[in-house]
Amino acid sequence: MGLYHNRPHVQDIRRMKARGEKISMLFVTTPDEAAAAAAAGIHMLSIEGRFFDATMREAAGDCFVQVGLPYGGWGSFNGRPLATAEDYLRAAFHYAGIGGDAYYCAASYDIQKTLADNHIPVVGHIGLIPSYISWTGWRAVGKAADEALALWRHTQKLEEIGVFAAELEVVPDRIAAFLAQNSSLVMLGMGAGPHADAQYLFTEDVCGYGLNHKPRHGKVYRNLGPELARLQEARIEAFRAFKADVDGGTYPAPEHVVPVKDEEYEAFLKAAQG
Structure with missing residues (x-):
């Protein structure tokens, strides 16, 4: 990986938030999807670690790439689940060597802080967090005042430990607006309304070939499923x-x-x- 490139840096994404610019983001799983996103001018890509390699980085072109670090039993790195801060550090440094720009981590605060303390741009998660689903179920999070307050406290904690951004998933629009406007975190909204800093969708929803339940926030722009x-x-x-x-x-x-x-x-x- 070259040290110099044309894709955005963390500070560029932060400046886009500060200027109120619209940020587009897609979850991709193949080089073809990544290359199409780059050709379309999508700003940010989310790529799970298991899909991220040199071919994916090249296909992603000038897109800012968030690499997903697998959480616990949701995935593995080098054949074992990530469990300790050292595990996460090793994984993040590995993907940084390939050309990742930031790293999604839904682990504990101490692990997220360890990554941030080592100058790794961390993307946390607020709202509906799939790896915590036993606590919340598959539903919007933050519709009740006490739950919304918990989201705000979580946001403050992530900011305090040095997290750069957060996926903001299935949160009421006015709560999302408050969080985005009152925090330095770049809020990557998925089902969080128009006031999140970025609008984030899965390619399978955008292209209409997803086999899973279509979420409320999903929008099909081209129905490639039949083809x-x-x-x-x-x-x-x-x-x-x-x-x-x-x-x-x-x-x-x-x-x-x-x-x-x-x-x-x-x-x-x-x-x-x-």
């Missing part, structure tokens, strides 16, 4: 035809093989057998 299903069926048909050829002995045919002249083959046999 991808057609391509998959065509792929299966091609594979079946290939297998049938192999089973029937019709592949490879003479046009698919490399010939050898008779005299060369005879010379080879004589040498090999003699």
Whole structure:
């Protein structure tokens, strides 16, 4: 990875927040998705660590990339779940070497602080946090005053320990506006209304090929689901035809093989057998 590049730095993203600029963000899982986002001028990408490698970094072009550090049993790094601050540091430094720009971490405050203390740009999580789902269930978080206050206290704590940004997921719009306007954290809104600092969606929702439940905040801009299903069926048909050829002995045919002249083959046999 080169030390110098044209993509934004943390300070650039912070300045965009300060100026009230709109920030677009997508979750991508393949180089094709990352390259399409870069070509479209998307500002930020979220890429889970298990998908992030040099190919993904190159495909992401000038996009600012948040790398997701797997939490506990939600993933692993080097074959083991992340559990300690040292585990998270090793993972973050590894992905930094590939070209990550910031690192999503939903672990405890002490682990997030350890990362921040080591000058690693940390993205926390506020609201509906999938890895904490046993506590909240799949629902909006912050509709009651006491729960909204807990979100504000959480925001203050993240700011205090040096976190740079936070995914703000499925939070009432006016609560999200208060959090974004009263905190230095760059609020990456997913289902958090128009006043979050960034608008963050999953590619599978934007392109209409998601198989999971479509969230309230999801919006399909192009419905690629039927086309991808057609391509998959065509792929299966091609594979079946290939297998049938192999089973029937019709592949490879003479046009698919490399010939050898008779005299060369005879010379080879004589040498090999003699």
